[in-house]
Amino acid sequence: MLTIAVQSGHTGVVRPRTGPEASDIALFAFAAIAVWLVRRALRARFRSKAPPPGKD
Incomplete structure (x- = not known):
């Protein structure tokens, strides 16, 4: 059983x-950057599809 633990990278x-x-900090940073990028992309996408002001 000990050889399995050593091979898996855990000392026990x-x-x-x-x-x-x-790794926790890196995961949080990656998730925060991903959310920021997705929100930015969605804002740009919907901004380009909006009708010009004054034209209903």
Whole structure:
């Protein structure tokens, strides 16, 4: 069983969490940038399809 744990990259020793890991911060940053890019793209898309002001 120990060889399976070593091969999988886990030593079997549990460390207490003291704060967010680097991967947590990177995932949050990636998600925030993705949301910003999608919102920007959707705004540009709907801005170009809007009728000119004054023409109903």
